[in-house]
Amino acid sequence: MWLTLIAAVLFAATLNKQTYYALLSRPARQTGVFACALCLALLWQIKAGILEHLNIHILGVTAATLIMGWRLACLSALLAGLLLVGFTALTATQLPELLIFTAFIPIFLSYNLYLLCYHFLPKHFFVYIFVCAFLCAGAVGAAKIIISGGYFYLLGLYDLITLQENYVFYAVIMWFPEAMLNGMLITLLITYRPHWVKTFYDQEYLNK
Incomplete structure (x- = not known):
């Protein structure tokens, strides 16, 4: 129950009248949101894991955030x-946990x-690709595994040794495919469709 409440509060923090007014008034943006939802659902369905709850999969949310904004x-x-x-x-009772830790x-x-x-790095095309997309995606993918591992430990589902050997260890491995997928997608979009990427500003990143 408390996970549902936390998920609701986190989503409520994203609500913004201006953002949703623009969404409702622009069919192309609606298409983008639904297409992104479908891609994320497919990514999250492709997973691996040895023990229950300890699933490993690519998130893809860093690219989604850069393309559409966090809301x-x-x-x-x-x-x-x-x-x-x-x-x-996936059951409705499992949805809040998925949304909080995977999304x-x-x-x-x-x-962030x-x-x-x-704010602190040069606004350059390659900085956006390799830092904002590639490195940040890898860091977020690793952080998700570590945070989820801490949550399962606090719940008492697994001990530290089990988590380290069967879950947290994969943070070292998964950061690269996470970074590669997000980085490649953002590279393709800002090369051929830069106007689709909300956080990429042509005048700032290309006039260097």
Whole structure:
């Protein structure tokens, strides 16, 4: 119950009248949100793991955050979760945990890392690709595993040794595919469709 409340509070923090007014008035943006939700649902369905709850999969939320902003990325993640509930074995009681640890927290981390990069690093095309997209995505993917591992430990589901050997260890391995997928997607978009990426500003990143 308390996970549901936390998920609701986190999503409520994303609600913004101006953002949703623009979403409702622009069909192309609506298409983008639904397409992103479908892609996230497919990514989250491809997972591996030895023990129950300790699933490893690519998040893809850093790219979604850079493309649509953190508010609409959270909306897409919510829709992706609902798709998984409707068409897979994921239950409604498992949805809040999925949203908190796979979507909302990683999205908030992604956006805040982007803000740090934007304010403190040179605004350059390659800085955006390799730092904002590639390195930040890898860091967020690793952080998700570590945070989830801490949550399972506090719940008493597994001891530290089990978590270290069967879950947290994979943070070292998963950061690269997470970084590669997000980095490649953002590279393609800002090369051929830069106007689709909300956080990429042509005048700042290309006039260098």
